[in-house]
Amino acid sequence: xxxxxxxFDTTLRDGEQSPGATLMHRQKMLxxxxxxxxxxxxxxxxxxxxxxxxxxAVKEIAETVKGPTICALSRAIPKDIDRAWxxxxxxxxxxxxxxxxxxxxxxxxxxxxxxxxxxxMSIEAVKRSCSYCKDVEFSPMDATRTDPKFLFQxxxxxxxxxxxxxxxxxxxxxxxxxxxxxLIKAVIEHVPGIxxxxxxxxxxxxxxxxxxxxxxxxxxxxxxxxxxVNGLGERAGNxxxxxxxxxxxxxxxxxxxxxxxxxxQLYPSSQMVTNLTGISVQRNKAIVGENAFAHEAGxxxxxxxxxxxxxxxxxxxxxxxxxxxxxxxxSGRHATKKxxxxxxxxxxxxxxxxxxxxxxxxxxxxxxxxxxxxxxxASDVTRQLVQEKRRIELDEVRVNTGNKVxxxxxxxxxxxxxxxxxxxxxxxPVDAVASAIQSMLPERISLKExxxxxxxxxxxxLADVVIKVQNGKGNxxxxxxxxxxxxxxxANALVKGINKALASKKSKSRA
Ligand code: KIV
Ligand code: ZN
Numbered sequence: 426x427x428x429x430x431x432x433f434d435t436t437l438r439d440g441e442q443s444p445g446a447t448l449m450h451r452q453k454m455l456x457x458x459x460x461x462x463x464x465x466x467x468x469x470x471x472x473x474x475x476x477x478x479x480x481x482a483v484k485e486i487a488e489t490v491k492g493p494t495i496c497a498l499s500r501a502i503p504k505d506i507d508r509a510w511x512x513x514x515x516x517x518x519x520x521x522x523x524x525x526x527x528x529x530x531x532x533x534x535x536x537x538x539x540x541x542x543x544x545x546m547s548i549e550a551v552k553r554s555c556s557y558c559k560d561v562e563f564s565p566m567d568a569t570r571t572d573p574k575f576l577f578q579x580x581x582x583x584x585x586x587x588x589x590x591x592x593x594x595x596x597x598x599x600x601x602x603x604x605x606x607x608l609i610k611a612v613i614e615h616v617p618g619i620x621x622x623x624x625x626x627x628x629x630x631x632x633x634x635x636x637x638x639x640x641x642x643x644x645x646x647x648x649x650x651x652x653x654v655n656g657l658g659e660r661a662g663n664x665x666x667x668x669x670x671x672x673x674x675x676x677x678x679x680x681x682x683x684x685x686x687x688x689x690q691l692y693p694s695s696q697m698v699t700n701l702t703g704i705s706v707q708r709n710k711a712i713v714g715e716n717a718f719a720h721e722a723g724x725x726x727x728x729x730x731x732x733x734x735x736x737x738x739x740x741x742x743x744x745x746x747x748x749x750x751x752x753x754x755x756s757g758r759h760a761t762k763k764x765x766x767x768x769x770x771x772x773x774x775x776x777x778x779x780x781x782x783x784x785x786x787x788x789x790x791x792x793x794x795x796x797x798x799x800x801x802x803a804s805d806v807t808r809q810l811v812q813e814k815r816r817i818e819l820d821e822v823r824v825n826t827g828n829k830v831x832x833x834x835x836x837x838x839x840x841x842x843x844x845x846x847x848x849x850x851x852x853x854p855v856d857a858v859a860s861a862i863q864s865m866l867p868e869r870i871s872l873k874e875x876x877x878x879x880x881x882x883x884x885x886x887l888a889d890v891v892i893k894v895q896n897g898k899g900n901x902x903x904x905x906x907x908x909x910x911x912x913x914x915x916a917n918a919l920v921k922g923i924n925k926a927l928a929s930k931k932s933k934s935r936a
Pocket of ligand 2: 439594596627629659
């Protein structure tokens with residue numbers, strides 16, 4: 426009988442710590458609801474002490490998202506734990522996750538405390554958490570660079586204090602699979618109380634081994650894996666949820682473990698996270714990358730036509746990826762709604778109306794409207810509506826460009842309700858538009874990155890522009906926009922990014 430491995434999703438906490446992935450409250454709600462559909466066991470909804478925004482988002486998720494356990498992160502500090510509990514107390518199944526560093530390098534240089542003090546703080550944090558909630562997780566941070574004897578001592582003390590899950594993090598992504606598997610085995614063998622707790626792992630991907638390390642941990646007795654959709658997370662990210670789940674599923678005979686994940690929601694979840702964070706996955710990413718099921722070589726195509734098993738160990742339908750022409754000029758609202766729901770978009774009537782209109786407009790211009798176009802349109806509409814505060818609206822853009830003139834742009838913006846016009850020059854028309862927009866802003870916001878891709882082939886393709894802007898405090902914000910016109914996609918993306926930067930009050934402390 427296969428044993429269950431719990432999937433603990435930390436997209437909204439560690440994933441949101443990805444540089445540039447800051448999510449707004451309503452975007453977090455959309456992702457949390459999608460995670461419930463995916464049927465993850467635990468949603469780590471945020472770090473409530475970090476900011477008022479985080480607190481409110483965790484609270485709303487705890488109060489409205491049904492199914493998974495809702496977890497909040499806290500340092501081993503009383504005010505963090507109290508705030509975490511305040512945020513999740515109304516969840517049906519709440520969990521407090523508290524952590525304290527265990528490695529000498531962290532204790533000496535970051536915390537400037539002794540092992541004894543760290544141990545005492547951990548015990549007190551777990552006890553305080555248990556006074557609120559029966560489900561308490563404890564993490565000895567930087568476990569893989571900790572003296573194993575001290576690690577066992579800290580884990581035993583946390584279990585004695587009441588922790589029900591012990592999470593072993595590879596915080597800096599340093600471990601190799603063979604070592605990490607051995608560490609999990611050693612924790613199970615050397616900590617007598619471990620039978621009273623679930624062993625969890627949380628691996629970072631600095632050396633590209635987060636998934637391999639997590640799987641090796643499962644082979645050695647871990648029964649919870651912490652991971653994120655698309656592998657988002659601090660620095661090089663966390664273990665990717667879709668890769669963990671599909672490895673456990675496709676190679677069941679190796680692991681003899683199963684998850685409760687609804688596989689068909691893997692691709693829609695990945696698409697939603699890509700679209701709402703503005704962080705795309707690489708084309709050749711396992712499971713959810715654009716090329717993951719694309720076969721180019723003639724010999725492979727020939728084999729596939731004969732029998733898909735020749736070159737496919739799983740098929741796209743399994744993860745909810747359908748590759749067909751879905752909607753067009755004559756598609757009704759119901760069909761649009763159904764197709765979008767299958768793709769992971771549960772739209773309001775207002776959003777649906779906007780998406781249907783845009784699909785029809787595009788179908789008038791292009792012969793075919795492909796799935797990629799529809800996802801892009803729906804994401805764009807969702808993003809527009811989740812953008813909570815827009816201080817700046819784009820009113821008009823005019824450009825003058827060619828091979829014998831210096832590109833110039835005249836842009837009119839509505840800034841806090843007042844119309845303003847400015848001209849800009851640049852090396853190209855997009856640059857000219859950007860300089861005109863930037864010259865009118867109430868504070869300095871610079872364009873850090875600009876990426877352009879055509880969603881489908883042809884000169885009439887939708888242009889997808891992804892940008893990063895940075896405010897004076899050094900915070901970076903992503904934005905994306907699609908349009909048939911490259912200049913308009915660029916201008917809209919820039920205005921979206923600027924609105925995000927202007928709306929954000931925070932410079933938050935991170936775990
Ligand atoms: O990477 C890490 O150690 C963490 C802890 C808070 C679990 O994210
Ligand atoms: Zn982490």
